[in-house]
Amino acid sequence: MKFSLKSWMFGALLIAVVAGAAVSGCKKSKVNPFPGSGAVSGWEKSSETRVFAAKDLWQYIDGDAEQYISAGVVSTSTSDYKFQGQLEAVVDVHTMGDAAGARKILETGLSKDAKIVQLGDQGIAFAQSVTFRKGASLVRIVAYESTPDAQQALLALAHGVEAKL
Amino acid sequence: MKDRREFLKTAATGAVLLGSQSKFSLAAGMLDQHAESAKSKVVIARDAALHNAGGQLDEKRVIALLDKAIAAYTGNDHPVEAWKHLVPVGKTIGLKTNGLGGKGISTHLALVLAVCERLQQAGVKPGNIVVWDRNARDLEACGLTINTDPSKVRVFGSDVSGYEDQAQSFGTASVHFSKILTRECDMVIGLPILKDHSMAGVTFAMKNMYGVVQKPQELHASGCNPSVADLNAIPTVREKVRFTIGDAMASVYDGGPGFHPERLWQPNALIVGEDRVAVDHTAWQMLERKRAEEGMPTFEAAGRPPRYIATAADAAHKLGFDDPARIHLHEV
Numbered sequence: 001m002k003f004s005l006k007s008w009m010f011g012a013l014l015i016a017v018v019a020g021a022a023v024s025g026c027k028k029s030k031v032n033p034f035p036g037s038g039a040v041s042g043w044e045k046s047s048e049t050r051v052f053a054a055k056d057l058w059q060y061i062d063g064d065a066e067q068y069i070s071a072g073v074v075s076t077s078t079s080d081y082k083f084q085g086q087l088e089a090v091v092d093v094h095t096m097g098d099a100a101g102a103r104k105i106l107e108t109g110l111s112k113d114a115k116i117v118q119l120g121d122q123g124i125a126f127a128q129s130v131t132f133r134k135g136a137s138l139v140r141i142v143a144y145e146s147t148p149d150a151q152q153a154l155l156a157l158a159h160g161v162e163a164k165l
Numbered sequence: 166m167k168d169r170r171e172f173l174k175t176a177a178t179g180a181v182l183l184g185s186q187s188k189f190s191l192a193a194g195m196l197d198q199h200a201e202s203a204k205s206k207v208v209i210a211r212d213a214a215l216h217n218a219g220g221q222l223d224e225k226r227v228i229a230l231l232d233k234a235i236a237a238y239t240g241n242d243h244p245v246e247a248w249k250h251l252v253p254v255g256k257t258i259g260l261k262t263n264g265l266g267g268k269g270i271s272t273h274l275a276l277v278l279a280v281c282e283r284l285q286q287a288g289v290k291p292g293n294i295v296v297w298d299r300n301a302r303d304l305e306a307c308g309l310t311i312n313t314d315p316s317k318v319r320v321f322g323s324d325v326s327g328y329e330d331q332a333q334s335f336g337t338a339s340v341h342f343s344k345i346l347t348r349e350c351d352m353v354i355g356l357p358i359l360k361d362h363s364m365a366g367v368t369f370a371m372k373n374m375y376g377v378v379q380k381p382q383e384l385h386a387s388g389c390n391p392s393v394a395d396l397n398a399i400p401t402v403r404e405k406v407r408f409t410i411g412d413a414m415a416s417v418y419d420g421g422p423g424f425h426p427e428r429l430w431q432p433n434a435l436i437v438g439e440d441r442v443a444v445d446h447t448a449w450q451m452l453e454r455k456r457a458e459e460g461m462p463t464f465e466a467a468g469r470p471p472r473y474i475a476t477a478a479d480a481a482h483k484l485g486f487d488d489p490a491r492i493h494l495h496e497v
Contacts, residue, residue: 058382062265062375063364064423066385090267109420113427128426142424144269146220 033093033137033164034079040160042153046088047080071104072097083153087143091161094138102133117155120162127151130158134165204493205440205486207447210234211496215414215433222414228279231410234435235283237497248287251408252352257293258284259350261406263357263373264303269424272356272412274308276435280356280410281318291318297345299376300324321345328379336395336481340378346401353406355441359413359432359448361421365389366464366471368422369448370409370441371397371484391482393473397441398482409444411436418455430455442477442485443492449474 037044050060054073057065061076068076077093096102099121106122109131114124120134128143128150139161143150210233215226232244241247252258260280262272277296284294292315298304300322301311312320323343332339346353357373364385365372371393375381384392396402413434420428432451438444449471453463464470478487486492 058385062381062422063362063368063385063389064421065382066364088268109425111427126427142269142426144267144424144426146426 031164033077033161034091035157035160035164040157042084043157043160044082044085045079046082049077049079052076067108068094068105072101081157087145087147087150087153089141089143089154089157091157092140093161096136096138098136099133102136102138105138106131106133119158123158125151125155130154132158132162134162137165204491205438205443206238206493206495207436207438207440207443208234208237209434209436209447209494209496210237211434213433216431220431222273222275224275227273227275228282230435231276231279231283233497234410234437237495238437244283245286248283252284252287252289254288256351257295257349258289259345259353260294260296261353261355261373261377262296262298262304262307263376264298264306265376266358266360266422266424267306269426270358270360270415270417270429271306272358273414276356276410276412276414277307277309280354292316294318295345295349296320298322303376333399333401335398336391338384338392338395338399340396340399342401343377346377346405350405355406355409357409357411359411359416359452361417361419361452363421364469365393365473366469367445367449367452369411370444371473371477374402374406377402388469388472390473391476394477394482394484397477397484403484406441408439409437409441411444411448413448413451416452418452418459419461440485442474442487445471445474446487446492447494
């Protein structure tokens with residue numbers, strides 16, 4: 001059986017198209033790290049998810065954007081949450097270029113009063129915030145007020161996000 | 166708060182339009198730095214009981230704190246009379262808030278409402294008050310609701326007004342201003358919130374003006390210096406933004422400009438003045454003292470001194486005084 005140059009080239013092109021479609025399909029199946037309402041006990045997702053590409057991150061966090069950009073942020077997704085209808089919080093998921101970028105940002109927030117928590121590859125918590133990294137993702141969850149059960153509630157939500165990454 | 170919110174909604178026809186011109190005559194942003202004895206007055210008004218033991222703001226005390234600050238600044242103990250000296254009659258007054266930090270660290274709603282209330286009592290029509298910021302999100306972060314009905318206090322962002330096509334420049338800053346600044350407002354009162362800033366060091370009166378331009382991200386190089394000073398030196402800003410009522414009721418002393426509750430602090434203060442440089446210098450020193458108390462490095466040591474403040478005071482900008490000897494600081 002003989003193959004002409006033309007049919008060989010056609011075959012190669014077909015393989016390239018199929019491979020390209022497969023890669024494209026993979027890109028579309030990005031994970032959604034935001035737990036839906038009720039997925040974590042007591043927590044309700046109270047806003048749409050907003051996504052900012054690196055070049056637009058300043059619209060969301062102004063001057064803070066620079067440190068994320070220099071650490072290689074690719075995009076940032078954010079959504080509001082409410083715990084038991086009262087405690088408001090925001091979840092930011094920064095997708096960095098690599099794990100080193102996520103580590104760099106997390107370590108910027110390390111201080112003596114940070115509580116080390118078992119979350120992802122590394123996690124820290126304060127009374128009203130939880131930050132952790134997992135692979136190239138850096139997650140920051142912040143409550144807008146201080147309540148006795150805020151930290152526990154935030155940690156539960158953080159575990160919910162971690163499970164989806 | 167409900168009563169005051171209702172006041173804003175219902176005061177549309179209640180305002181008394183004044184027949185006289187403002188007597189206080191704000192300096193239109195043009196300080197006479199040639200007068201060697203000239204000093205800029207800055208007031209820090211405090212109320213130690215502004216936040217309760219649980220850290221909640223007692224909103225009812227905010228208007229009293231505002232009155233205290235304005236009385237100390239103007240020398241007039243009657244709040245409404247004092248305000249009549251501050252604002253021109255028959256003009257549109259813009260209140261530029263800062264909601265970029267989100268719900269946790271944005272200009273407090275109680276302060277915005279208190280200023281609106283006093284403005285109306287001083288004779289400014291509700292529709293001649295425009296509360297504004299970059300966009301709806303920033304305003305909503307302050308607890309405000311968008312309103313473009315001219316019979317009430319208007320609340321909307323530059324996302325509604327749009328930006329001028331024509332750029333304006335000074336030094337390194339070439340910007341497209343919000344049409345709210347250029348077309349709606351005759352005078353702007355800045356209502357910034359005091360924050361640490363990861364690049365500029367401090368964000369308060371002058372840095373708040375980044376929220377009046379289309380692409381503020383282009384002004385962040387070199388610790389925002391000289392961009393902050395250059396932006397404020399553009400005549401539109403210099404001449405229209407004539408007074409600052411700075412919200413230092415709560416602040417973040419590190420990790421800003423975003424909300425870092427672990428670095429939240431309640432100075433329980435308002436910082437007011439016409440001289441934006443003197444106001445920023447005063448605010449900067451307040452943050453430095455807090456950082457020292459917390460064992461944190463100075464802004465200089467942290468690699469982000471707010472150099473734009475000195476730049477704003479230099480001979481090229483002449484926006485005000487950063488020399489403590491030329492700031493008359495009045496603390497009440």
